[in-house]
Amino acid sequence: MAAATELHVPEAHRESFWTRYVFSQDHKVIGIQYLLTSFVMLLIGGALAMAMRVNLAWPQSGILQADQYLAAVSMHGTLMVFFVLTPALLGGFANFLVPLKIGARDMAFPFINMLSYWVFLLSALVLLASFFAPGGPLNSGWTAYPPLSALPQAAPGSGLGQSLWLVSIAIFCVSSLLGSLNYITTILVMRTPGMRLGRLPLTVWGIFLAAILALLTFPVLMAAGILLLFDRHAGTSFFIPAGLVVGGEVIRHTGGNPLLWQHLFWFFGHPEVYIVILPPMGIVSDVIANFARKPIFGYPAMVGSMVAITVLSFLVWGHHMFVSGMHPLLGTGFAITTLLIGTPSAVKTFNWLVTLWRGKLYFSTAMLFALGFISTFVAGGLTGIFLGNAAVDIPLHDTFFVVGHFHLVMGVAALFGIFAGTYFWFPKMFGRMMDERLGRVHFWLSILGVYGTFFPMYYLGLAGMHRRIFNYQAFPYLAKLQPVQVFITLSAFLIFLGGLVFAYNLFTSLANGPRADRNPWRATTLEWFADSPPPHGNWHGDAPRVYRGPYEYSVPGAREDYLPQWLSPVEAGVEAEH
Ligand code: HEM
Ligand SMILES: [Cu+2]
DSSP states (O other): OHHHHHHTOTTOSOOOHIIIIISOOOHHHHHHHHHHHHHHHHHHHHHHHHHHHHHHHOGGGOOSOHHHHHHHHHHHHHIIIIIIIHHIIIIIIHHHHHHHHHTOSSOSOHHHHHHHHHHHHHHHHHHHHGGGSTTOSOOSTTTTOTTTTTOTTSSGGGTHHHHHHHHHHHHHHHHHHHHHHHHHHHHHHOOOTTOOGGGSOHHHHHHHHHHHHHHHHHHHHHHHHHHHHHHHHSOOOSSOOTTOEETTEEOSOOSOOHHHHHHHHHHHHHHHHHHTTHHHHHHHHHHHHHHHTSOOTTHHHHHHHHHHHHHHGGGOGGGGOGGGOOOHHHHHHHHHHHHHHHHHHHHHHHHHHHHHTTOOOOOOHHHHHHHHHHHHHHHHHHHHHHHHSHHHHHHHTTBHHHHHHHIIIIIIHHHHHHHHHHHHHHHHHHSBOOOHHHHHHHHHHHHHHHHHHHHHHHHHHHTTOBSSOSOGGGSHHHHTTHHHHHHHHHHHHHHHHHHHHHHHHHHHHHHHOOBOOSOTTOOOSGGGGSOSSOOTTSSSSSOOOOOSOSOOBSOTTOSSSBOOTTSOHHHHTSOOOO
16 A cells, blocks of 8 residues: 555656546546546437437338348447446446545556556447448347357348457457456555445445456456357357358358357346446445435445345346246246345345435435436336246347336436436536536436336337337237337437437536535545545545544534544544444
């Protein structure tokens, strides 16, 4: 710890524009680079979603051809999961917040940290390049199941577009590993004196556990991706079975099994959904405690349930494969572990609600998005319990029911966590406040939009609407559902409109938002002890020490209604905590 402190004495070395804002090794700059890149990708992913929605509501409009529709589905999913949610959280917030919240001057490995961002950017550029490949981007969905993804002749996007996708994902995995190693090491060894594990803010716990999941599962995806590249370009047959006929010709491959890909992909894929939900679970806890002016209810249970989610995450991947012909006993096993993982999620929800109970609630934009997180997490999570039962899942698999489930529980909830975090920490990041009035407009457009968009999808799914379908009009029983599709598309425009309000707010506040002081939300954790924005090295003079837990709000007898972690018992005029 001492070595790291000496290395990063504040203002110890002069920096040029390039080393300061572009090739910076400062965790705060890297965090902001990740976050802003994610927002750009969000805009691209969102535009693709709108094109798909127009096609579904008004298929006659001819806005997309069949292969373009499949490319849009695939790129939308890939962009949102890999290039928005993951890097915003386990890149943006993790970088910006971890050192500040644990009392470190930077990450354990600042150079590797910088490298992780540039490798990430490279993977994003490789992916975007596939828009210009002959045949366009991949057509096989964000899950890239073979044989569609394995045989270049299978679909227009199965050529160069698919290869670029695989290369991009492999590079992304490298970047993710560099980042995760950094977060885990930093949290384990760089904590300031007094910052015991039991005093870590829940945001740091969420990031820590998500980084462990990422460290252990991204390599599996990377290996799978490389094997698939071999199948495509080196004549191997890991995933391609014998005797396939494509375009009237028997292909030359023998002996592979497409199910192997599904196992490898979901061994990563299920933990991935928790990689993007654990950090928001922490963010939302921090925001709710602050704006309810109450300690988070049941801190040990909150940490325990996050640990339980992390462990169980490795044991449930088969619930994505109930229809693959697995043995019913195995299906039952996966159903049991899947239903088990609902329990810690319920514990967390209960504790958030009890934290709100009789709090002095203040509905800032960050708080509204945190409450929106809880609402959509529950509205999406409950249907996971339906899907977790193999017998119920079989008719629902690959319908819009699943699309509704994962958008609410993962897509929207995680995005709301990101928005809550952005409104909450923007003053710390940029030294200016965001506009709260525009923030509320953003929130209300979003919450109405997401419920209007994703709730009716449950109905569509139950009515048999297949997901990833280009022209459902070909089936009379689905064609009847067009009015529902129109309603959904109109609602989706509300979300998009909200996003534009957010972008406008972001840019205008950056330029001329009112100046933020050090601790505008009267919060308790160490980042609020630093200047807004914090200088290189985070704190002038000594780094703060920690004297108590992270949620000391409404403390009886305290001079103000809260006791920050950095205030010594003498300064605070209270008894030391043991
Ligand atoms: C109570 C907890 C949950 C249960 C029991 C559950 C169960 C399931 C099941 C069984 C499926 C597969 C459905 C099918 O493909 O037929 C599924 C899909 C999915 N779930 Fe959940 N889930 C839960 C929570 C979550 C959470 C918290 C997230 C993300 C943060 C999430 C994200 C997803 C995603 C992304 C998919 C679909 C992936 C795809 O096919 O493209 N789920 N869930
Ligand atoms: Cu899953």
